[in-house]
Amino acid sequence: MDWLQVVVLALIQGLTEFLPISSSAHLILVPVLTTWEDQGLAFDVALHLGSLSAVVIYFRHEIWHMVTSSLAALRGKGVNEDARLAMWVVIATFPVCIVGFLLHDVIAGYMRSTLIIAATLIGFGLLLGYADWKNKGTRSEYQMSLKDVLIIGGAQVLALIPGTSRSGITITAALLVGMSRESAARFSFLLSIPVIVLAGGLEAVGLIKQPHAFDLTAMLAGTLLSGLSAYLCIHYFLVFIKKLGMQPFVVYRVLFGAWLLWFFHF
Template sequence: MSMFETCTLALIQGLTEFLPISSSAHLILPSQILGWQDQGLGFDVSVHIGTLLAVVGYLRKEVKQLLGALFRWIFNGEHSPDATLAWMITLSTIPAGIFGLLMKNFVEIYLRSAWVITATCIIFGLLLWWVDVYARCEDDEYTTTPKSALLIGLAQAIAIIPGASRSGMTMTMALYIGYTREAAARFSFLMSIPIIVLAGSYLGLGWIQSDVPILWKPILVGIFVSFFSAYICIHWFLKLITNIGMKPFIIYRMVLGTGLAIFLATK
């Protein structure tokens, strides 16, 4: 993989990981359409590290607050809204963890195709549009219950399908439940932390056990580019979501899905 491809894919990962447009789809498409070679496990691990550092770094105040409250609950029995939210984020991670382990091979073999991405971009884009139009937008993330945490977690599990979008599915479910757009985005970003850690650890273990040589230059470039692009993306998304809503991302998904369908049909 050339340095241009490395930088491009890391930039795509950083910009799309936290937007409701599917990072996995945008990483698959270059190989499907442009014939780029597979980026390999080392690159996958590097962009997971980059995006993880970005979300933890940007939400460092919230992460520190939630972890502190969680530990105080565990060791001192001190209950608080922050501790409850931390438990709800943990609970929401379980469905994706189970689904990922059980369905990963099936998805890799049968669902990593441009036609699947075309369908999921349009179908889940329309679902996001419907929810965004009719959402109550009344609750914040501190109103999360075990039931709502599991529902959002199930939405995250479905997002293992390329094109569905992890952030898109979790925000769609959160909006459906009644969260404000800002609360849906914050909860989605916070619950991305444990799932990125799990996914990155799984990929890292496979990488360590493989015979693939470690190429530090593309790995470091992947971490650096994905970190900065993801950090900027999180910042502006949270700043603008109240005013712009989900409409620009819904339009983008429709254009991408339609364009892909036309391209594939005439290929």
């Protein structure tokens, strides 16, 4: 791998993992616009590790309180809001794990066309725009009900369709159930932790089954750059949506989806 490939792939992973614009939609452009060879599973695992590190570091205080409160609850000391939030993250993750496991081959084999990606970019982008326009919610991630969690977790299943965007669809669902923009984004980011762990774990298993030589320097650089870009993305995204909301991302998704349709199908 050359250094330009390392930088481009790391930035795509770090930024699109958390912005509501779909990483899969951007990754399909890499082989189209370049002559690069496939980066391999080892580098993919490194990039996921960078994104995971970023979100864990950014939310380290919240995660610490969630873990310690959950352990206290297991010891019979009662369930506080942090333990409840940890439980909500677990519950909301179950649907995408189950459906992803059952339909992995179908999704990988039949749903990665540019037509589907363009349609989901536009369709779910417009839905995000509607949810943001309609939203007047003020509830935080600590004020969710089980019904809210099940709706958001069910919506996350749709992220298995390329072009949907995991962060985009979970933020959309959270806005529709009455959460504030910032709270919707924070809960979406917390939900990314088990999803990235599972996705990276599956890739790591594949790597173990098919061991081959890898470029350690490129992997370390990719991990660092992916993590740094993801951390900055999380921070500035939360600042950005307080002032401008989700509409700029909606416009970007619609224009990008229209461009994909024009480029690949007309």
